[in-house]
Amino acid sequence: MVTVTFDKVRKAFGATVAIPGLDLAIASGEFVSLLGPSGCGKTTTLRMLAGLEQPTAGEIRIGERTVNNLAPSERDIAMVFQSYALYPHMSVRENIAYPLKKRGVPKADRPAMVQAAADLLQLGPLLDRKPRQLSGGQQQRVALGRALVREPKVFLLDEPLSNLDAKLRAHMRAELIELHRRLGKTMVYVTHDQLEAMTMSTRIAVMQGGVLQQFAMPGEIYHRPANTFVAGFIGTPSMTLADGEIAMDQGRPVLKLGTLSLELPSDHLSDRPDGTRRVTVAVRPEDIIIGTGSFRANVRLVEPTGHESIVLVNAGDVGFTVRVAGDTVLKAGETIPLDLRRERIHVFDRETGRRLNADRAAATADSVRSRA
Amino acid sequence: MTIAASQHRTQNPLERRYALLGVLLIAPTVLILCAVIVYPLISAIYLSLFSIYTPTLKGSWVGLDNYVQVFGSSGFWSALGTTVTWTVGTLFLQIVFGVAMALLLNQNILFRSLARSLVLFPYFVSTVVAVLIWRWLFNDLYGILSHLLIQFGVVDMPVDWLGKMPNAMASVIFVGAWKFFPFVVIAVLARLQTIPEQLYEAATIDGAGVFGRFFDVTLPQLKDVLTIVILLRTIWDFKEFDLIYLLTGGGPVNNTRTLPLIVYQQAFGLNQMGVAATYAVAMMLVMLAFMLIYLYRARRQSP
Ligand SMILES: Nc1ncnc2c1ncn2[C@@H]1O[C@H](COP(=O)(O)OP(=O)(O)O)[C@@H](O)[C@H]1O
Ligand SMILES: [Mg+2]
Numbered sequence: 115m116v117t118v119t120f121d122k123v124r125k126a127f128g129a130t131v132a133i134p135g136l137d138l139a140i141a142s143g144e145f146v147s148l149l150g151p152s153g154c155g156k157t158t159t160l161r162m163l164a165g166l167e168q169p170t171a172g173e174i175r176i177g178e179r180t181v182n183n184l185a186p187s188e189r190d191i192a193m194v195f196q197s198y199a200l201y202p203h204m205s206v207r208e209n210i211a212y213p214l215k216k217r218g219v220p221k222a223d224r225p226a227m228v229q230a231a232a233d234l235l236q237l238g239p240l241l242d243r244k245p246r247q248l249s250g251g252q253q254q255r256v257a258l259g260r261a262l263v264r265e266p267k268v269f270l271l272d273e274p275l276s277n278l279d280a281k282l283r284a285h286m287r288a289e290l291i292e293l294h295r296r297l298g299k300t301m302v303y304v305t306h307d308q309l310e311a312m313t314m315s316t317r318i319a320v321m322q323g324g325v326l327q328q329f330a331m332p333g334e335i336y337h338r339p340a341n342t343f344v345a346g347f348i349g350t351p352s353m354t355l356a357d358g359e360i361a362m363d364q365g366r367p368v369l370k371l372g373t374l375s376l377e378l379p380s381d382h383l384s385d386r387p388d389g390t391r392r393v394t395v396a397v398r399p400e401d402i403i404i405g406t407g408s409f410r411a412n413v414r415l416v417e418p419t420g421h422e423s424i425v426l427v428n429a430g431d432v433g434f435t436v437r438v439a440g441d442t443v444l445k446a447g448e449t450i451p452l453d454l455r456r457e458r459i460h461v462f463d464r465e466t467g468r469r470l471n472a473d474r475a476a477a478t479a480d481s482v483r484s485r486a
Numbered sequence: 487m488t489i490a491a492s493q494h495r496t497q498n499p500l501e502r503r504y505a506l507l508g509v510l511l512i513a514p515t516v517l518i519l520c521a522v523i524v525y526p527l528i529s530a531i532y533l534s535l536f537s538i539y540t541p542t543l544k545g546s547w548v549g550l551d552n553y554v555q556v557f558g559s560s561g562f563w564s565a566l567g568t569t570v571t572w573t574v575g576t577l578f579l580q581i582v583f584g585v586a587m588a589l590l591l592n593q594n595i596l597f598r599s600l601a602r603s604l605v606l607f608p609y610f611v612s613t614v615v616a617v618l619i620w621r622w623l624f625n626d627l628y629g630i631l632s633h634l635l636i637q638f639g640v641v642d643m644p645v646d647w648l649g650k651m652p653n654a655m656a657s658v659i660f661v662g663a664w665k666f667f668p669f670v671v672i673a674v675l676a677r678l679q680t681i682p683e684q685l686y687e688a689a690t691i692d693g694a695g696v697f698g699r700f701f702d703v704t705l706p707q708l709k710d711v712l713t714i715v716i717l718l719r720t721i722w723d724f725k726e727f728d729l730i731y732l733l734t735g736g737g738p739v740n741n742t743r744t745l746p747l748i749v750y751q752q753a754f755g756l757n758q759m760g761v762a763a764t765y766a767v768a769m770m771l772v773m774l775a776f777m778l779i780y781l782y783r784a785r786r787q788s789p
Contacts (some may be wrong), residue, residue, distance in 0.1 A: 166687050187693040199688035203706040212702070216693035260692070 116177040116267040116300055117142050118163065123172035125158055132158045133324040135172070140317075145294045145301045147311035150321035151347070156304040159321070160270050163302060164193050176268060187216075192261035193270040196277065198253045200245040200260070207241040210259045217264060231263040234293070251282045262297065269301040275310060287313055308348055312336070320344050342467040345396040345460055351424050353396040354434045357464060361390045369395065369459070372431030374409055379457050384472045393470065396460040399424065399437035404444075407453025416444050427452065530770075533763035540757040552764040561740075561748065562768070569744040572659060572730070573723045579663030580719060581712070584670020589704075591671065592678045602675075609668035617732040620661050624648055651741045654734050658742050662729055666722075670715055677711040678704070717780040721773055745769045
């Protein structure tokens, strides 16, 4: 069990700065996802941890050990690549045994270790096949087997599921969660898929443009996004983001959104604005109520997905995305009443994008997760 | 045959016209192949059954006498040995130089594209020109090689590179390697560029060093291309004529006289076209073995 620390780590490729300065402290036994859009520096971060890329500045520690100057093989890590990177001419057995062989594990000890890894991943019947004779999911499991056979301190996984079809991906997600629970090892998992990050991680590091946006538990990320980027990035469909203004009226904050005006709970904000404050608000599709309320909304589009429908409506010049039960009868063009769950409205500073909501226990309906 | 059969079955005039068009389209290729491969081949076998005086191309039927003579002569067997020595030696060096150079050119070295073009130079320069330059370098009176060796005190006297054994064979093998290693470079480099970088990274993390990565990742991936390269180059080196003929003429005392040189000697030196054809057919039989291996492998690889 071991921690992983990034201390003011910077990475530039020539003139391109991929990571301007990253501070990240991963606790022992955690399953941390690096989540963000393509090109945000997730892979670069992981590769620096693996030793495949040298940081331009800063320090990376695995446990108490600074690993900046250690070769990948000396870092006691294992990595699973997006392409699996199995050795094509070796059988599954030889692939899994390869790291043992290269690390001088005595020949007599190897079969039992390979067998143990194979059993854990149900690879037993495949041991004598070549990688090209395996399906994508099986290759993925061989790659995992090769990673865990020598019991590294930290597992690094770079989008390991993105080459699988949707059904297999869901299956492998469950297997990875189970694997993490059984091994209890620190895992760093790169993905651009928020579903993977939300379902598997103990904590998620959301990145954008090489900058860490928020590092928190999945529930926290979802219910208390730290800034407008996280608010817009997490959640499907995305939150409605709209610019507005907040002014105090008799001790209560009043939010003006286009022509809508609504009173927020008095303890909604972390500080009381003097005069008018320019803000960006974000509302989850499930925090908008249709059928009651004082606002009038015009239905633009209904997208039924089965058990729920996504509805796009206009209310007071603002376009909202609303999630409703699948059996709700709505037609485009209809005018309906609409309300917002005021205590769930996320408020951000329009200039800095930072969260302005007060910390309230009610706002974090978070299930604390730990599998260790 | 297939075309004829299908013509019989179908009376559709359109299909018949298409079949005719097909025959017309492949006819030039077939004719050219016949003219340049089938005719000389049959002609060589035919000639080998006669005793023929080259200038007149007239002679008498001798049956298999030429074969008895050739396979019974020590000249044939020693030339076969020389040919094998030359082929194995030069091929070995071509592969070693070729793979090493391809690995180097696959790195991010300075002026990589310039280096890639320069390395092809020996392959494209005419053999006559190349050999003349090498003979000049090898010359024992004014050659730069001996001169440099004397300068650096490696030897006291000029080395006779081409007139003594084993120097002559070594020189021929070396010049052959210099001339033909770019072929290996081109083939291997093309393959190297398709090896996924992640395989090397996975091997690095698994604990493989430079040699581990070469033997466990690179070499297995090069196996197929090297097999084909070795087969092709074996055939080509086996029948190499001009380079050896121009460099040593087969000397000293027939020590670098390979089979193609004997064929030439018999045909145009001794004017024995029949015997020459017999040597050529014997050579062809040896190469046929390689051809069969090549065809077998090529067939097995294409699914
Ligand atoms: N070897 C490289 N050379 C130059 N730029 C690179 C290199 N690797 C990554 N980058 C740049 O760094 C940024 C982050 O890349 P990456 O870490 O691969 O993103 P992600 O994995 O999040 O999609 C991108 O802008 C990319 O173009
Ligand atoms: Mg990536």
